[in-house]
Amino acid sequence: GAGVSQTPSNKVTEKGKYVELRCDPISGHTALYWYRQSLGQGPEFLIYFQGTGAADDSGLPNDRFFAVRPEGSVSTLKIQRTERGDSAVYLCASSSRQGSGTQYFGPGTRLLVL
Amino acid sequence: DAKTTQPPSMDCAEGRAANLPCNHSTISGNEYVYWYRQIHSQGPQYIIHGLKNNETNEMASLIITEDRKSSTLILPHATLRDTAVYYCIVRDQTGANNLFFGTGTRLTVIP
Numbered sequence: 001g002a003g004v005s006q007t008p009s010n011k012v013t014e015k016g017k018y019v020e021l022r023c024d025p026i027s028g029h030t031a032l033y034w035y036r037q038s039l040g041q042g043p044e045f046l047i048y049f050q051g052t053g054a055a056d057d058s059g060l061p062n063d064r065f066f067a068v069r070p071e072g073s074v075s076t077l078k079i080q081r082t083e084r085g086d087s088a089v090y091l092c093a094s095s096s097r098q099g100s101g102t103q104y105f106g107p108g109t110r111l112l113v114l
Numbered sequence: 115d116a117k118t119t120q121p122p123s124m125d126c127a128e129g130r131a132a133n134l135p136c137n138h139s140t141i142s143g144n145e146y147v148y149w150y151r152q153i154h155s156q157g158p159q160y161i162i163h164g165l166k167n168n169e170t171n172e173m174a175s176l177i178i179t180e181d182r183k184s185s186t187l188i189l190p191h192a193t194l195r196d197t198a199v200y201y202c203i204v205r206d207q208t209g210a211n212n213l214f215f216g217t218g219t220r221l222t223v224i225p
Contacts, residue, residue, distance in 0.1 A: 033211070041217065042218055044215070045214070048212060056211055091158070099207060107157050108157050
């Protein structure tokens with residue numbers, strides 16, 4: 001079956017611009033996670049959704065970052081007033097149940113802020 | 115969640131067993147050991163997890179010491195496609211929802 005998909009695969013933007021990154025989880029997965037991975041580092045947690053609600057947003061670095069999942073399926077990560085330090089790979093994962101350690105990751109979106 | 119310590123890099127000859135160690139000396143009784151790997155330019159991939167018993171699946175075996183303070187992931191016959199960064203993660207199933215990856219072990223399988 002289809003795995004987690006993310007679009008776009010690559011995004012280049014200029015400092016100060018707004019970007020949206022999309023995640024399509026595995027069909028039927030109620031839990032959805034966003035992570036960010038900088039070069040040479042492991043992925044770092046950003047936010048977790050259970051259904052439509054953000055159950056844990058403790059990893060969002062500041063209020064320029066926001067994510068939504070209005071219908072409990074597709075999620076969008078939104079970054080306002082992008083900074084060069086936001087350049088990273090943004091990974092999305094989903095799992096079939098709340099709190100599962102078995103998460104299925106998408107290929108990521110590579111964001112480059114010039 | 116307890117912290118883990120892994121060697122930064124390892125080499126393994128193609129066709130041989132790759133044994134990747136992980137120390138988690140502060141692990142608590144209800145924390146599981148998870149292994150993921152990340153092949154270059156891909157998202158992380160779940161491999162295996164366990165609590166106290168050794169586990170085996172089609173990808174790998176997980177050996178957890180009796181005191182649970184360390185574990186070893188075994189790839190029985192490494193191939194070039196197993197070259198990746200391997201992450202050992204200790205996680206409480208009832209606690210945080212996220213995974214803490216650390217920096218992992220970069221395994222290079224050599225032809």
